[in-house]
Amino acid sequence: MDAQYEQQRSQLADIREQLSAVHAQASSADRLVTVTVDFSGIVTDVSLDPRALRTTGADLGRIVTETARAAARLAHQQTTETIAPIVDVVGSMPELTDLLPGAPSLREPDTAIPQDDAVQEDDDDEYAEESQIGVIT
Numbered sequence: 001m002d003a004q005y006e007q008q009r010s011q012l013a014d015i016r017e018q019l020s021a022v023h024a025q026a027s028s029a030d031r032l033v034t035v036t037v038d039f040s041g042i043v044t045d046v047s048l049d050p051r052a053l054r055t056t057g058a059d060l061g062r063i064v065t066e067t068a069r070a071a072a073r074l075a076h077q078q079t080t081e082t083i084a085p086i087v088d089v090v091g092s093m094p095e096l097t098d099l100l101p102g103a104p105s106l107r108e109p110d111t112a113i114p115q116d117d118a119v120q121e122d123d124d125d126e127y128a129e130e131s132q133i134g135v136i137t
Helices: 002-020 050-054 057-091 121-130
Strands: 023-028 033-038 043-048 133-136
Touching: 002 057, 023 057, 033 057, 043 050, 043 057, 050 057
Parallel strands: none
Antiparallel strands: 023 033, 023 133, 033 043
């Protein structure tokens, strides 16, 4: 049992290291905005092409928001792929939401990042027609 515990512990340490290296980047279709996020989807960098400053504040805000969402979705996908090897280990553990109400589920990783459904769709649909988000890794 000690050997199995040590193996799991080592595997978890490796995955933790891999997660810390996950960074996802997305750019707007016109390449005027680029957003980088960490493994948890937290924005770590926003780059604006000088031409982006010629747009209205509202348009630029929408472009940055949509680009950040695209980067967060990509980070979520990469994180899910990274933790896939430990799903069996996690399956034998108590659910995190049972221990800490409001915490993200380890068994249902799709609940960790809010989907676009929570956003007003009228504004997003209008914006989606104007500019498509391109994802870069």
